[in-house]
């Protein structure tokens with residue numbers, strides 16, 4: 001991918017760690033100048049051309065950051081809506097403010113960033129948006145609560161609607177749906193035993209790495225996906241075609257492995 005994004009300016013939200021950091025690194029390695037937007041500080045090793053401390057749920061802050069990126073880096077070509085939060089809760093235990101915060105960050109954040117960025121993408125004559133949803137959007141979240149499932153499902157709806165509406169401006173809008181990705185978000189909220197159980201459920205046999213998701217995001221943002229818009233790419237190691245049986249058990253029963 002070296003040079004594939006030469007001269008391009010890419011905004012990545014939630015770029016401080018996890019999938020966002022891997023995505024920022026991959027775009028930078030492919031020649032892009034990356035603007036990192038995050039609540040938390042970005043480490044000195046992140047190859048970012050611009051860093052903005054922003055809560056994506058705060059519309060005014062997002063507008064100001066995107067305007068600064070366009071002014072300072074000369075334009076915007078790609079937006080990656082990656083910032084997201086999750087917390088374990090059930091329908092009856094989920095507090096009102098947790099529901100509202102989750103919807104504001106996981107769905108309102110991408111909406112704020114999209115709305116702020118579209119004028120800049122139009123001034124470039126087109127561009128690409130990649131929304132980071134989840135396979136929870138196809139079924140439900142096991143690690144997060146109903147808020148997370150609802151917000152990520154909404155994000156796929158926003159992806160489809162925006163793709164249709166923005167096609168006239170040559171702006172493509174797609175989504176990735178990661179399965180279980182080993183990031184700080186997951187490490188903070190699971191035990192080693194739980195992680196071992198999850199790995200057994202992935203047909204391709206391991207946790208997904210942040211770099212696996214980054215590669216799919218770069219594909220959707222790049223020329224190879226020139227005729228993809230409104231699409232959803234699962235990066236899930238085969239989880240969506242599984243019925244939940246540990247994969248090794250299935251493979252043994254069918255004689256696929258000794």
Ligand SMILES: NC(=O)c1ccc[n+]([C@@H]2O[C@H](COP(=O)([O-])OP(=O)(O)OC[C@H]3O[C@@H](n4cnc5c(N)ncnc54)[C@H](O)[C@@H]3O)[C@@H](O)[C@H]2O)c1
Pocket residue numbers: 013014015016017018019020037038039040054055056057082083084085086105109132133134135177178179180181182183184185186
């Ligand atoms: N890790 C997984 O298994 C998994 C699976 C499917 C989807 N996802 C999605 O991928 C995205 C990244 O997840 P991750 O696992 O890398 O998480 P992470 O917690 O490791 O990193 C998320 C980053 O987003 C930032 N962030 C959080 N809220 C923000 C806000 N309001 N404004 C700006 N920045 C904010 C955090 O500071 C952090 O740097 C999220 O949208 C998440 O829902 C993750």
